Every structure is written in C-alpha cells, then in structure tokens.
Amino acid sequence: MDGWKFIGLVHALRQVSVSISSQDILDVQTCLARFPDLAEKQIIKSIFIHRPQDTEIFEAVWGILLEYPESSLQEYSEDGTINSVLEEAQDSSGTGGQGLGHGTGGVSLTVKGNILEASQVSNLIPFARLEELTSSGVEFEDVVKTILSEMDYYTWINAYDLADQRGELSEETWYEHQDSRAFLVREIRQRLLTVQVGNENSWEPLVRQHWLLKSLSTLTDREKELVKSSIRKWARKLAMRPGSRWKNSRRGTIDISRIVQQSVQWGGLIFHLNYRQRIPRASELVVLCDVSNSMAAFVEFLIYLVTCLRARFRKIRVFFFIDSVWDVSEFVCDDDLSGVKQEIKSWGDKVSSGFSDYGAVFRELAENRLREVSTRATLVILGDGKNNYRPPQTEYLAQISEKVRNVFWLNPLEVQEWNERDNMMKEYRNYCSKVYRCRSASDLQRIVQDVF
Amino acid sequence: MISPLDLARVLEEEGYLIDEEAATTLFLALALEKPCLIEGPAGVGKTQLALALARAEKRKLIRLQCYEGLDLSKALYDWNYAKQLLRLQLAKTENWDKIKVDLFSKEFLLSRPLLESILSPEPVLLLIDELDKSDEEFESFLLELLAEFQVTIPELGTISAKTKPVVILTSNNTRDFSDALRRRCIHIYLTYPSLEREITILRSQAPELSERLTQDVCGFVARVRKLPLQKLPSVSETLDFARALKALQKVELNYGELMGTLSVLLKYPKDIAKLEERLRKWETEAQHRF
Structure with a gap:
C-alpha cells in the first residue's frame, strides 16, 4: 500500500474517533510485509478495528479514500448520460409502476419495479445533483431526503408497503426489498459523505455522522441498535456504581452469614469480611414524556433507558402526554418495548388535539397524580417545551417541584431554540433541578451519568 | 499454518467451519502472538472456535469461566x-x-487457570470465556497478562510464561470493555452463519439427517432469525431442532406440523407465541404457492 495513503487512512480514522496505537501501526506494517498475498484491506481492518461499531466508519473512510477516487465522481457528473442509458434498460414490470422520476438525474425507482441489484444502485445515484445540493449548503439529512424523493423512492417504498399490506408479497420478497431500501440509503449517504469530505477538505462531515453525535431522530436502524446496546451497557455499569445512600460506607454493610459460611472452610480460623449487596438508591422515578410527532423518536430511547434501569428503582411510573396525561407504566417492564411503541403511536385516542399543552399537563399531574408520588421521587420530563402559545401555568410545575426531590428536564432541541417565542423552557427551567439537551446518544450518556 | 485458508482447513478437520474474514483475523492474531477477543451473540460458536483451535494446534486447553465476583484467588x-x-x-x-x-x-x-497457563511447560490455549460477566477490576488485572504474558504475585515477584499461550477471550457483549483491553487484542465479531454455511455445519455435525430435512431446517431457521425475537436460535439449537424432527420421524419440514417442537428452537414463551403466529402466515403462503 502506498505510504501516503496509509498515513492518510490512519489520520482519517483517528479523526473519526477510531483509536489506533503506534503498536497497531507496527503490527499492520509487519503483517503487510509478511503476508503480501493477503488482502490489504482485510489485514488493516483486522488490526485497526477493536470494536464492532467501528466497522461501519472504517468502511466509510476506506470507501472515500480508496474505493471512490475523485475521478469516478466526475464520470457521472453534469450531463447525466449514464443515467439516461440506465433508464432505457429499465424494466417496468414490478410492483410499483406509478409515476415517473422528476429529478435532475431522471432515474425513477418506481419504474425499476423489481428488487434492486447491488451493482445497479451506485449507477442510480445522481452524483451531479448530490454535488449541487451539497454546494448550496443544504443539511446532510435534507440532501438525502431530496435525492430520495427525486428518485421516487417514497412512491417506490409506498407501493411495496401497500402490496405487503394486501398480502401480495411473499415474506422473502419483502425482506429482499427491505435490504434494497437499506442498501440504497446507505449508498447515498456514503456518496454524500464522499462529496462533503471533498468539498470541506476535512473529515468533519464524517465526525458529524458518528452515531454518538447524530440526532436520535435521524438514526438508521443499525445505529438505533448501537445506541440501544450502549444504553444497556451504561445501565449495567450504573448498576454496579455505589448509590448516594451508600457513599458513607462504600462497600455496604457487613454480611455476617456469608463470613461464617466462608470461614468454615478454614475451620473458623481465617475469615474474609463480606458485604451485603447494595440496594437501589432511589425510591421512585417518575417519567413524563411528550409523545407528539416530533418527540416520538426521542421517547423510545428514554423509555429504553428507563427499562434497562428499572432494577435500580423501587418504583417507576411513566406517563405520556400531549395535552392530557395517561399512565403507561405497565408497558415499561416489557423488554421488547412493543407495547410502549404502540402507546406512542396511539395517542390519537387519548388527546383532544395533537398539540402539546404543557400547562394543562402539569395542572393535571399536580391535581390528580401528585398525591400518589413520594417526596423522595425524581421526576424526569422529556419534552421540547413548545407550548403552542398556550398559557404556561408555571405554578403547577412549581408545586410539583416542591413535592418531589428533583426535577430533571431533557430537551431534544438545541439550546438556542429554547428561547423561541412559543417555547416555554425559559420559564419552566426555573423550577427544574437541572435542564439538559438530550438530542444525541452522547447527550444521553452524559444524562445517564448525571441523573441516574 | 501458513495461510488463513490453511487455518480454515485444519479447523474444518476439527469440525469447525469458519468464514474467510474471521479466519484471516484469527490467523493474524496467531501470527502476531496477540490475544484474540471474539464477540457476538450467544450461540454463534465463539467458545467452539477456541476449543477447535486448541485441538487443531494440539495445545492443552485451560479454560477460565468468568462470572460476576470472580477474583484473583479463583482466577490466578x-x-x-x-x-x-x-x-x-x-x-x-x-x-x-x-x-x-x-x-x-x-x-x-x-x-488457578491463569497461573497454570503461564507455568505450563507444554503449549496451551487459554480460553477466558464470557469475560463480559466479570467485574471491571478483573479486566484491569488481565492487562499485564495479555500484553506481556506474565503475572505478578506480590510475595513471589513476576512470573513470565514458559511457552507463550494462545489466548482467546469471548464476550456476549453485555458490557463494553476498556480501550486498554481492546487495544491488546485482535478483534473478531462472529454472527449467525449464512444459510449455506449452516447447511454445511449440519451436514458435518449431524450426518444422520436427510439432505432434505437439513436444508428445510436451515431455511426455516434463517427465516426465524429475521423475526424480532428476544433470543434468536443458535447453531446448536438448530442442530437440536433438526435432531428433534428426525426423532419424530420427519423427513421434511412442514409448517403445519411444528407446534410443540418450537420450544427446542426458542427459549422464551413470548418468542414461541410470535413464531406460532407467523407459522400460520407462512403455511397459508406455502399453500398459495402450490
């Protein structure tokens, strides 16, 4: 491998938070020299990648540096001749069939019909349009959406969804279609990253797409799984940390029965001190989640976190709200969360409008539910604070705040958005013990350490 | 062993089928004399890989099963x-x-197992199984062993390995490890085998099964693994399931005749209920097809 490319690769991987030591570099060089018949990529990947979640980012960097050289981008640019050739070769006998592409590239997925071949996908992506959108300063996720929409992606997947609902698709076809979808989106994202990295002449766009830093609402399925797996690990770590009530006697209290049991092994002559298992530190956790459309993605992760932490609390109560409150505590003990997801979707039956009304919710909570809540409880509110110009009724949050030990507010909006006109965070935050931005997995990680 | 293919071949002789990527990574770990950390869901063959490697390399296997509370007096x-x-x-x-x-x-x-592997005069393979179940303190202690193949006992001083052991660590990924530990290891992530690989595994592990039944069972399990279940079936459960069908005198797999046998494949009642529901759909689909 070319030395400059190797240095470039190491630099890029370190930029995107893959930890590479000097020993790793030495090992790679040793192996490249000793085993010239082995694939370079395989050797480098085997030695540089120490965590499964780094594989994807390695593939992205490798792709940008070594698989998509700039020349290949130019090949497809501007005139779209390759795309027009593709269109002629398309087969229109598939499930979709309605509508034709209207984007610059002119390639419509709906006329592709059948399952996409992996080799076709890269030819379908309109690179010139990607470059154009990126240069005009459009946000990453918006570029992806625009490109997909111009490729008739949404019509295409809708046709398949409907066909599936009508029972016209076999399960295998459905799974193949799902794979094609995921592959297409992944490919567009990868190409877009290549363009962005080239335009900005830095690895920053890749860093921004790191799953820990992305908004929870824009995660792919694979990234969602990564976040959930991280949440499980954080929760496990937390379960082993001494709670505040044990901090005076860090190892807990002495367990006489275990000491006697063990000392019998040595005829009672020698014994080790044993300590009792620590018990959960908090008596009650009350979670209040706004489940209006813009919040649904965030609620899922918070509830998952609460589920993982349930052993740490004596009692957990979870309420969902939009303009009124309903109790969903019974679904939180379920590991697969299908009940909770259903509850998030089914808010239509429980509220009078789809617009959040924090004031009314706090009032209902204070008047009807507060008496059942312990004074040692911790209240966690997940909401964007957008009150849709309704009265904030802060007196009720003040009342709640006085009753419970702590009120933590987690807000998925950027801090500067908290001061917008219809946002009541500026008033509500006065009654909270602490307010956090809770937008990405890394925010969530910080909250886990601080709050629980 | 001079190449990953060679390694894959000797492992196959010991009854373990490994894919090319994992074989290359394992080969590099052996060539660099570094510990190998194998991660992946339960039942994909992490421990079996270590056992097969020990047999293939003719090394004595020393196994340390980790659990919460494992300390030096039990491990070292x-x-x-x-x-x-x-x-x-x-x-x-x-x-x-x-x-x-x-x-x-x-x-x-x-x-204890760790010291035994260091003191052993004959070549050994040290398997530290399910390391994620141990405490973080224990993980920190392992750093010296993994990097230098030596341990320090305060009363006796530092003891270095007489013959460098091959060290395999496995984890079900229930908790993350520190960068320090990961850096000292070569990492393999094993997933469930592909349909073709699982058919080959069944052919070699259970030759008494008919070809039709082997293919049907593997195809069925591949479909089941796409469902959102709490615990997906492992390779050994596929094997058990196929043997259970054989014991029931089945020569092929029919969706309508599986009720009552699913508990061999799945371990949670909820998962079984989900699969039973899906089976009815698959059965209707199969009937429409013919």
Missing part, C-alpha cells in the same frame, strides 16, 4: 492456608525467619 492463585497452618504447627521450634519465607514459596501456592 491462592495460598494453601490449611497447608501453611500445618507447616506452622510442625515448625514450632524452628527459626521463624526461615519459616516466614518458606510459607510463601511455590510449595504453598495453589495455581
């Missing part, structure tokens, strides 16, 4: 207190200065 060494007491009782008249040195000599040392 302990002093034989009873023997020390006896020694003290027998030596009442002897010189104390001599005895107190003698009491902490190798004679009174009880070797």
Whole structure:
C-alpha cells in the first residue's frame, strides 16, 4: 500500500474517533510485509478495528479514500448520460409502476419495479445533483431526503408497503426489498459523505455522522441498535456504581452469614469480611414524556433507558402526554418495548388535539397524580417545551417541584431554540433541578451519568 | 499454518467451519502472538472456535469461566492456608525467619487457570470465556497478562510464561470493555452463519439427517432469525431442532406440523407465541404457492 495513503487512512480514522496505537501501526506494517498475498484491506481492518461499531466508519473512510477516487465522481457528473442509458434498460414490470422520476438525474425507482441489484444502485445515484445540493449548503439529512424523493423512492417504498399490506408479497420478497431500501440509503449517504469530505477538505462531515453525535431522530436502524446496546451497557455499569445512600460506607454493610459460611472452610480460623449487596438508591422515578410527532423518536430511547434501569428503582411510573396525561407504566417492564411503541403511536385516542399543552399537563399531574408520588421521587420530563402559545401555568410545575426531590428536564432541541417565542423552557427551567439537551446518544450518556 | 485458508482447513478437520474474514483475523492474531477477543451473540460458536483451535494446534486447553465476583484467588492463585497452618504447627521450634519465607514459596501456592497457563511447560490455549460477566477490576488485572504474558504475585515477584499461550477471550457483549483491553487484542465479531454455511455445519455435525430435512431446517431457521425475537436460535439449537424432527420421524419440514417442537428452537414463551403466529402466515403462503 502506498505510504501516503496509509498515513492518510490512519489520520482519517483517528479523526473519526477510531483509536489506533503506534503498536497497531507496527503490527499492520509487519503483517503487510509478511503476508503480501493477503488482502490489504482485510489485514488493516483486522488490526485497526477493536470494536464492532467501528466497522461501519472504517468502511466509510476506506470507501472515500480508496474505493471512490475523485475521478469516478466526475464520470457521472453534469450531463447525466449514464443515467439516461440506465433508464432505457429499465424494466417496468414490478410492483410499483406509478409515476415517473422528476429529478435532475431522471432515474425513477418506481419504474425499476423489481428488487434492486447491488451493482445497479451506485449507477442510480445522481452524483451531479448530490454535488449541487451539497454546494448550496443544504443539511446532510435534507440532501438525502431530496435525492430520495427525486428518485421516487417514497412512491417506490409506498407501493411495496401497500402490496405487503394486501398480502401480495411473499415474506422473502419483502425482506429482499427491505435490504434494497437499506442498501440504497446507505449508498447515498456514503456518496454524500464522499462529496462533503471533498468539498470541506476535512473529515468533519464524517465526525458529524458518528452515531454518538447524530440526532436520535435521524438514526438508521443499525445505529438505533448501537445506541440501544450502549444504553444497556451504561445501565449495567450504573448498576454496579455505589448509590448516594451508600457513599458513607462504600462497600455496604457487613454480611455476617456469608463470613461464617466462608470461614468454615478454614475451620473458623481465617475469615474474609463480606458485604451485603447494595440496594437501589432511589425510591421512585417518575417519567413524563411528550409523545407528539416530533418527540416520538426521542421517547423510545428514554423509555429504553428507563427499562434497562428499572432494577435500580423501587418504583417507576411513566406517563405520556400531549395535552392530557395517561399512565403507561405497565408497558415499561416489557423488554421488547412493543407495547410502549404502540402507546406512542396511539395517542390519537387519548388527546383532544395533537398539540402539546404543557400547562394543562402539569395542572393535571399536580391535581390528580401528585398525591400518589413520594417526596423522595425524581421526576424526569422529556419534552421540547413548545407550548403552542398556550398559557404556561408555571405554578403547577412549581408545586410539583416542591413535592418531589428533583426535577430533571431533557430537551431534544438545541439550546438556542429554547428561547423561541412559543417555547416555554425559559420559564419552566426555573423550577427544574437541572435542564439538559438530550438530542444525541452522547447527550444521553452524559444524562445517564448525571441523573441516574 | 501458513495461510488463513490453511487455518480454515485444519479447523474444518476439527469440525469447525469458519468464514474467510474471521479466519484471516484469527490467523493474524496467531501470527502476531496477540490475544484474540471474539464477540457476538450467544450461540454463534465463539467458545467452539477456541476449543477447535486448541485441538487443531494440539495445545492443552485451560479454560477460565468468568462470572460476576470472580477474583484473583479463583482466577490466578491462592495460598494453601490449611497447608501453611500445618507447616506452622510442625515448625514450632524452628527459626521463624526461615519459616516466614518458606510459607510463601511455590510449595504453598495453589495455581488457578491463569497461573497454570503461564507455568505450563507444554503449549496451551487459554480460553477466558464470557469475560463480559466479570467485574471491571478483573479486566484491569488481565492487562499485564495479555500484553506481556506474565503475572505478578506480590510475595513471589513476576512470573513470565514458559511457552507463550494462545489466548482467546469471548464476550456476549453485555458490557463494553476498556480501550486498554481492546487495544491488546485482535478483534473478531462472529454472527449467525449464512444459510449455506449452516447447511454445511449440519451436514458435518449431524450426518444422520436427510439432505432434505437439513436444508428445510436451515431455511426455516434463517427465516426465524429475521423475526424480532428476544433470543434468536443458535447453531446448536438448530442442530437440536433438526435432531428433534428426525426423532419424530420427519423427513421434511412442514409448517403445519411444528407446534410443540418450537420450544427446542426458542427459549422464551413470548418468542414461541410470535413464531406460532407467523407459522400460520407462512403455511397459508406455502399453500398459495402450490
């Protein structure tokens, strides 16, 4: 491998938070020299990648540096001749069939019909349009959406969804279609990253797409799984940390029965001190989640976190709200969360409008539910604070705040958005013990350490 | 072994089928004499890979099963207190200065798996199984062993390995490891085998099964693994399921005749209920097809 490319690769991987030591570099060089018949990529990947979640980012960097050289981008640019050739070769006998592409590239997925071949996908992506959108300063996720929409992606997947609902698709076809979808989106994202990295002449766009830093609402399925797996690990770590009530006697209290049991092994002559298992530190956790459309993605992760932490609390109560409150505590003990997801979707039956009304919710909570809540409880509110110009009724949050030990507010909006006109965070935050931005997995990680 | 293909071949002779990527990574770990950390869901063959490698390399297997609360006295060494007491009782008249040195000599040392692997004069494969179940303190302790193949016992000093052991660590990924530990290892992530690979595994592990039944069972399990279940079926459960069908005199797999056998494949009642529901759909689909 070319030395400059190797240095470039190491630099890029370190930029995107893959930890590479000097020993790793030495090992790679040793192996490249000793085993010239082995694939370079395989050797480098085997030695540089120490965590499964780094594989994807390695593939992205490798792709940008070594698989998509700039020349290949130019090949497809501007005139779209390759795309027009593709269109002629398309087969229109598939499930979709309605509508034709209207984007610059002119390639419509709906006329592709059948399952996409992996080799076709890269030819379908309109690179010139990607470059154009990126240069005009459009946000990453918006570029992806625009490109997909111009490729008739949404019509295409809708046709398949409907066909599936009508029972016209076999399960295998459905799974193949799902794979094609995921592959297409992944490919567009990868190409877009290549363009962005080239335009900005830095690895920053890749860093921004790191799953820990992305908004929870824009995660792919694979990234969602990564976040959930991280949440499980954080929760496990937390379960082993001494709670505040044990901090005076860090190892807990002495367990006489275990000491006697063990000392019998040595005829009672020698014994080790044993300590009792620590018990959960908090008596009650009350979670209040706004489940209006813009919040649904965030609620899922918070509830998952609460589920993982349930052993740490004596009692957990979870309420969902939009303009009124309903109790969903019974679904939180379920590991697969299908009940909770259903509850998030089914808010239509429980509220009078789809617009959040924090004031009314706090009032209902204070008047009807507060008496059942312990004074040692911790209240966690997940909401964007957008009150849709309704009265904030802060007196009720003040009342709640006085009753419970702590009120933590987690807000998925950027801090500067908290001061917008219809946002009541500026008033509500006065009654909270602490307010956090809770937008990405890394925010969530910080909250886990601080709050629980 | 001179190449990953060679490694894959000897492992296959020992009844373990490994894919090319994992074989290359394992080969590099062996070539660099570095520990290999194998991660992946339960039942994908992490431990089996270590066992097959031990047989293939003709190394003695020393296994340390990790659990919460595992400490040095169970993993590395302990002093034989009873023997020390006896020694003290027998030596009442002897010189104390001599005895107190003698009491902490190798004679009174009880070797646990880690020390045993270091002291062994013959080549060994040390399997540290399910490391994620142990505490973080234990993980930190392993760093010296993994990097230098040596351990330090305060009373005796540092003991280095006589023959460098092959070290395999496995994890079900229930908790993350520190960067320090990961950096010292070469990493393999194993997933469930592809349909073709699983058919080959079944053919080699259960040759008594008919070809039709083997293919049907593997195809069925591949479909089941796409469902959102709490625990997906492992390779050994596929094997058990196929053998269970064979015991019931089945020569092929029919969706309508699987009720009652699913508990061999799945372990949670909820998962079984989900699959039973899906089976009805698959059965209707199959009927439409013919």
